[in-house]
Amino acid sequence: MNSSRCAACKHLRRRCPSDCIFSPYFPSNDPRRFAYVHKIYGASNVGKILHDLPVNLRAEAAESLFKEASYRIKYPVYGCVGQITMLHQQIQNAECQLARIRARIA
Amino acid sequence: MAGGTSPCASCKLLRRRCAKDCVFAPYFPPDDPHKFAIVHKVFGASNISKMLQELPVQQRGDAVSSLVYEANARMRDPVYGCVGAISYLQNQVSQLQMQLAVAQAEILCIQMQQNHDDNHMIVPLLPASNYCPQLDDIIISDKSHLLFATNYNNNHNLIINNNINNNNNNNNNLQQYYLSFANNSTSSSSTNNVMQDPLKRESLWT
Numbered sequence: 001m002n003s004s005r006c007a008a009c010k011h012l013r014r015r016c017p018s019d020c021i022f023s024p025y026f027p028s029n030d031p032r033r034f035a036y037v038h039k040i041y042g043a044s045n046v047g048k049i050l051h052d053l054p055v056n057l058r059a060e061a062a063e064s065l066f067k068e069a070s071y072r073i074k075y076p077v078y079g080c081v082g083q084i085t086m087l088h089q090q091i092q093n094a095e096c097q098l099a100r101i102r103a104r105i106a
Numbered sequence: 107m108a109g110g111t112s113p114c115a116s117c118k119l120l121r122r123r124c125a126k127d128c129v130f131a132p133y134f135p136p137d138d139p140h141k142f143a144i145v146h147k148v149f150g151a152s153n154i155s156k157m158l159q160e161l162p163v164q165q166r167g168d169a170v171s172s173l174v175y176e177a178n179a180r181m182r183d184p185v186y187g188c189v190g191a192i193s194y195l196q197n198q199v200s201q202l203q204m205q206l207a208v209a210q211a212e213i214l215c216i217q218m219q220q221n222h223d224d225n226h227m228i229v230p231l232l233p234a235s236n237y238c239p240q241l242d243d244i245i246i247s248d249k250s251h252l253l254f255a256t257n258y259n260n261n262h263n264l265i266i267n268n269n270i271n272n273n274n275n276n277n278n279n280l281q282q283y284y285l286s287f288a289n290n291s292t293s294s295s296s297t298n299n300v301m302q303d304p305l306k307r308e309s310l311w312t
Contacts, residue, residue, distance in 0.1 A: 040157075042150045049184060057185045064189040068176065076157065077165045080188045081172040087195035094202035101209040105216065 007034040012043055021050050025062035036069040037062075115142040120151060129158050133170040141174055148177040 008022035009015065011034050016023060022043075026034040037046050046065060050058045071080035078085070113124030114131035119142055124131060130151075134142040145154055154173065158166050180187040 040149065040153060042153050045148065045150050049180075053184060061185045064186045067189045068180075068187055072157075072176075076161060077169045078172045079176055080192060081175050083192055084188065084195060087192065087199060090199050091195065091202060094199065094206060098202065098206055098209060101206070101213060105209065105212055 004028060007031045008038075008043060011035060011038060021047055025050070025059055033066050036073060037065045040069040040072050041065060112136045115139045116146070116151060119143060119146060129155055133158075133167060144181060145170075145173050145177045148180050149173060 005016035005028060006020055006023035007026040007028050007030060009020060010028060011031065022034065026037075041049075046062075049065065050061060053061055068080050071083065075082050111124075113136065114128055115134040115136050115138060116130035117124035117128060118136060118139065130142065149157075157173070158169060161169055176188050179191060183190050186193075
C-alpha cells in the first residue's frame, strides 16, 4: 500500500496505486480540492475526464474542474455561469460608454 | 410509468420507472433527451439529483439551465470548460477599461485645449505631459464650469475652475484659474479601473 495516499484515495478510502490518475493533481496536503470536485462531478466522472485527455493537459483540466466546482458550491443556482453573465453585462456597459465618449471626441 | 404519461428524459436514459414526484421530470422533458444526456455525462445523475434537492423548487429551473450550459462548455472544451470563457471575458473587460481610460483622457485633453484656445491662460504649474495624466476616474461637466479630474491612486487633485464670463471687456482682465496640486506622491501606473466593481451576487438568468 502506498504510504502516502493522494487526497482522492484518502477521501475514497482506498489504496492509492502508483499509477493513480488523481494523485498528480490532488495532493494529500489539499483535501478540499478533491472534496469539491467529488461533490460536484463525482470521482468517476473526474477520472474519465482526466483519462480522456493527454497527460500534459490534465493539470489544467484538474484546475479548471476545481474552479468550476468552487463556483458551484459558492453559487449553487448559477455556478460560474453567473460570473459569465455578469462579465457580458460589464462588456456591454463598457462598449456603450466607449461609444458615447468616442462620439463626443469625434 | 406513472399514470400512463411518458417517462422523463432522465428516467428513459436511466431505464427506470419515472415516479410521480421525479425530481428530474419538470426540467428534462422526454422530447429533449440530449439535455439530460449531457449533464449526466459531466455531472452524473446522482449529483444532479442532490444539487436540485438542496435548492428551493423555484430556483431549480435556473440551476438546471446553468448546469446544462456548464456541461456543454465542458464537452466543447474538456480542458477549460466555462473557466476558459471567464478568462477570455475578463481579458476583454480589461482591454475595454484601458480603451475607456484612454478615451476619457483624450476628452480631457481636448477640453483643456479648447479652454486654452478661448484665450484663457493656464498657469503651468505642472510639466506639459501632466496635462493629460493617467487618470482612474474622470468626471467631466460642461466646459464652462468645473473640470475636475482625480487620480485616486496618486492622490493628485488637479482642479481647474474655468469660470468664463462672456461679458468681460477688452482690458486685461484675465480669467482666474485655480490650479491646486496636492500631495506630490510618486506616480504609479494606473490600473484604469473605470468600471465599477462587479456585483458580488448571483445575477439573474434569463
